[in-house]
Amino acid sequence: MDVGNQDPVTGRLTTGHEWNGIEELETPIPIVVFLFLAAAFIFAVICWVLYPTWPLGTVYTKGLLGFDQRHVVTQQVAAAAADRATWTSKVEKMSYADIEADPQLMKLVKETGRTLFQDNCAACHGIEATGGPGFPNLAAKSWLWGGTPEAIEETIRVGINSTNDDTRVSQMMAFGRDGILKPDQILNVIAYVRSLSGAKSTMGDIEAGKQVFADNCVACHGENAKGSHDVGAPDLTDKNWIYGGSEQAVYTTVYSGRQGHMPNWGARLSPLTVKLLTLYVHTLPEASK
Template structure:
């Protein structure tokens, strides 16, 4: 028969296990631990009874309280739509310029638009709508397809190079890759285009660039290189460049071409939501320093 040993310091029985001179004591579980275990089990039992809990074959236990978060969310959405319907109808009926002149309607539109823009547009154009490499700024006056409210509404509706049947189509040809222009010709026309916004180049290079431009670029960007909003062709005489205006970026643009893309929002955003975005962007542009 084994004799149980006690730890001489604490008086607790030992388990008989020892590791490197350290003896394991057979101590009691602290009361606080038992209290915690009992309370949590009681609470779990109460939750099982009161709340939706256990999954069944085709349903789940509903609980005595009969709570349903799905129904609660649906009710809140309905209530929000009812609260919104009054001023949303006013925005739907009013022209964009009238909304911009009405401080109350403008505040309602821009307050809602911030969320719509963040969910749908900020991923490309940035939270401040300032754009970035490959994505145009929406707070300046350089709009490829026109920056008036009607043009913005239409662009939002049909997109650019999108699957929508009425989408806007625009593509910069790959003049170098497809063999229409050689490297030196592209370098010359790059210098010429940069000279349109103030860079000085030799007269003979400017003349050669003007000829290349007239033969290959003027049909889209115009004889004066001021662009054409009917074709989505940008102005080449200002300092606004979507893909960059330095030598390397411009050479890449002319050599390989460009084809931007914007989704058509008609299937995702309602006409009222698209108008709210139009008001928001117009208001941003008016407030932004140019």
């Protein structure tokens, strides 16, 4: 058998294999590798003896320590549930004012409330509760049905235009489609409404629109256009537009009407969950308007 030549630099024999003039050395495996393999084998044997290891049909070797990861996890879950029950029982019994006055309790409420909000509400209102086309910006504090904790809780519980018997009901009439207003009146009232929040319009007459508003819109939005919590009519004087504040968006709203929808979460969520969501939404940092 050809064992190759002796390398002149290292003095070791080569394997006889050559690639482009480079010969492979016959290098022995370092002893430290065998030491690590032996240590790993010994460690494995110790683990086999001490911990649950080998499956034996429907059971398994228990190990000398009797360690059970499932039992550990069960204990951890039970401890977490007990800890949660301690503070959630306080939330259930305390008033909104007392809860919000307790910083430590509110820290837990906000952490849990944020998770609940993301799981149930973010699809419509967004992760940061800033809303989107057709869905109110909750962080702007421009409340349609009132911003007290009690009002927010009721809105969450019964919904808006939902299947609940006590649902909040709100609808914007289709002033154009139903022939209530003429085309020029629609353009005029759009110009007036947009002017209330400082926006300029390229069509319509503001003064004429003011009269159209007084004749057709004050019943819901009020004489000062600040809206009404009784009927869920939005404040038209701020810059928070649920369906958009462009001329085209406002035209669509006036012409075709609007009727939003919010599920009655009281049928899906527990009273505690509704209360946690109420506290989270009520204490959201106020966004700039």
